[in-house]
Amino acid sequence: MRLHRNLCFSVIDGLTLIFNEGKYADKVIQQLLKRDKRWGARDRAFVAETTYDIVRWKRLYAEIAEVKEPFDRENLWRMFAVWATLKGIKLPDWKYFEGTPLRKIKGRFDELSKIRKFKESIPDWMDEIGRKELGDAVWNKEIAALNQQADVVLRVNTLKTTKEKLQTELFDLDIETDFLENHPNALKLKERANVFSTEAFKNGYFEVQDASSQLVAEYLNVQPGMRVVDACAGAGGKTLHIASLMENKGQIIAMDIYDNKLHELKRRAKRNGAHNIEPRVIDSTKVIKKLYDKADRVLIDAPCSGLGVLRRNPDAKWKLQPEFIDKIKETQQEIIQQYSRMVKVGGQLVYATCSVLPSENQEQVEKFLTSEAGTNFKLIKDNKVLSHKSGFDGFYMALLERKA
Structure with missing residues (x-):
């Protein structure tokens, strides 16, 4: 592969925005790809995949390049040189690559590959929480799988x-x-x-929509004509799947605390020809209370750490903080406690996350079932989807039924 200066400059510009200004990788790459209309599919693929690659392996490459954050452009070129060397790409005779120690890079890579937090390029705290919750053997396989590029x-x-x-x-x-x-x-x-x-x-x-994510709506057992609540609908990926499973018959109430996400859902629903979706913004507890005991099915696609979807969001490794996980677990329990009251007697609820951590998944369901609100529910089944077994995103889903 021959490196082209304008494409490499685009990658460096993108990395500056992602690492130093906290911009989201997917948004940055969208902007980069609009830079030059003359770029063909291979050029665009190079910019997107190289940027994602260096974001994914940031810790490993920075350690090999012996650079520390915040990264100036010279540091980023050194990390780029590490990426190219490890990929077996010949470095051109540019000033940015002068004095690149090729043999040392390969030696450092071999040395650091014996230590999981460097080999898999993750923060110390993430390595610790994965090991603690999944055990060394499973975490080794899972984090390796979550570092692979996601299929479309x-x-x-x-x-x-x-x-x-x-x-x-x-x-x-x-x-x-x-x-x-x-x-x-x-x-x-x-x-x-x-x-x-x-x-x-x-x-x-x-x-x-990832294959694991597609399992969630199926898990809900919806039928045409039902009243279904998607309680954390977001921009509606699973809502639209539910609409197709219901053949546009019945009612889907799509709820979210963010109005702009529901606007996006409306736009997508129109394109999909899904006519049975009613968006409702959760701007007070009244919105939830009005639906107490009214829904045949409720989906709680709960906010979570997103550790199961690192393959498609590699920059989340660097944005996520351990305090956020503690806080989000409190939110998850509050949501299931409150939103479960919308399920009518004999109705069913699915609690789902795109996390692989038991503390966000089965432990939350167990905690709910032993609480006062959960005594009316029983667990029908659950599914722990791990990326290293499925080949797709890590997910969790539990089907609960409200008892008479």
Whole structure:
């Protein structure tokens, strides 16, 4: 591979924004890719994947390059040189790479690869919490899996098309996909491609949604005609899946504390042809109380650490703090205590997170079931999805039923 100066400069500019200004990696990369209309697919892929790669391995590369935050541009070029050397890419004769110690880089890599927190490039506290909650053997495999690049998985919108038809339509555009076992509406791309520019996307035939995330709506056991509450709907990825499973029949009340996310959900619902969704902003406890004992199904896709989705959000490793996890666990319990009251007798509730930590998952469900609010519920089943076993994001989901 030959390095091109303008592409490398874009990567360095992006890393400056992500590491030194706290910008979100996905937003930065979106902006970078608009820089030069002459860039082809390979150029764009280089900028996006190299930026993500250096973000993912920040701690390891910084340690090898012997640089510390905040990183000036010279430091970032040194980290870039480490990335290129470890990838086997020949460094061009540019001033930024003068005196790069190639043999030392490889030696330091071998040395640091014996220590998990460097090998997997994670903060000390994250390594400690993973080891403590999952045990060394499982955490070794899980954090390694969470450092792999995520596959692109589509969820077919069955309100508008079928899996077979969409696969054929994408094949005609040279986008090849595979079916996934135990994921009835999923198509996995064989190679990364810009699916958002396709007519199929603009027509609402699919959403991009990880295979593990697609399991959550299925877990809810919805039927056409039900009243369903998606209590932490966000921009509505799972809400839209529920709408397709309900065949647009019945009512879905999509709730969130953020009005702007619900506006995005409305836009996506229109594109998807989902007509049975009613967004409601949670601006007071009254919004929840009005629905006490009224819902056949309630989905609580709870706010969480997001440790199960590090593959697609590698910068979260550096933004997340241990205090946040302590705080979010309190919020999770408050939400399940309050929102569970919307389930009517005989109705069902799914509590889900995109975390792999038992303290955010099964321990929260156990705590709820032994509380006063939880005595009316029983656990039907739960599913602990680990990335190293599934090959997709880490997730947790528990199905609870309200007893008579």
